[in-house]
Amino acid sequence: MDRLWAPWRMEYIKMERKNGCIFCEKPQENKDDKNFILYRGKTAFVILNIFPYNNGHLMVAPYEHIANLEELQDDTLLEISHLLQKMIIVLKKAMSPHGFNVGMNLGETAGAGIPGHLHWHIVPRWNGDTNFMPVISNTKVIVQSLENSYMTLKKFL
Ligand SMILES: [Zn+2]
Numbered sequence: 001m002d003r004l005w006a007p008w009r010m011e012y013i014k015m016e017r018k019n020g021c022i023f024c025e026k027p028q029e030n031k032d033d034k035n036f037i038l039y040r041g042k043t044a045f046v047i048l049n050i051f052p053y054n055n056g057h058l059m060v061a062p063y064e065h066i067a068n069l070e071e072l073q074d075d076t077l078l079e080i081s082h083l084l085q086k087m088i089i090v091l092k093k094a095m096s097p098h099g100f101n102v103g104m105n106l107g108e109t110a111g112a113g114i115p116g117h118l119h120w121h122i123v124p125r126w127n128g129d130t131n132f133m134p135v136i137s138n139t140k141v142i143v144q145s146l147e148n149s150y151m152t153l154k155k156f157l
Pocket of ligand 1: 064066117
């Protein structure tokens with residue numbers, strides 16, 4: 001797999017070190033459109049990554065602040081699996097990607113930006129996207145594309 005070059009992620013990494021846990025805070029704020037929360041399930045929710053590796057980069061996380069996969073309850077694990085499926089269907093319909101990277105980073109060493117709260121990434125991939133992303137790597141374009149992605153995906157949910 002080619003690595004996507006996403007320099008704005010440095011801002012994100014620095015920000016997360018200072019602040020609390022976005023996966024706990026954002027769902028409690030009750031301004032889902034501002035926070036780019038796309039979908040709320042019973043035990044888990046879907047949120048756009050605001051410093052994405054690619055357009056349509058989503059994260060699925062439980063509401064509960066849990067760091068270890070082995071501590072997750074069965075019903076939460078099942079709902080997260082269903083949400084991953086659901087969001088892949090939605091992304092396929094809305095954005096026609098050529099492929100996906102789906103997965104999680106457990107622990108800081110493994111690259112988790114927020115190691116204390118489990119979350120799954122869904123990154124849609126298009127042929128040639130590793131060449132394309134550096135071109136749009138400024139914050140303004142990213143914010144516009146986030147609002148765009150949010151509205152587009154919301155339509156298909
Ligand atoms: Zn948390």
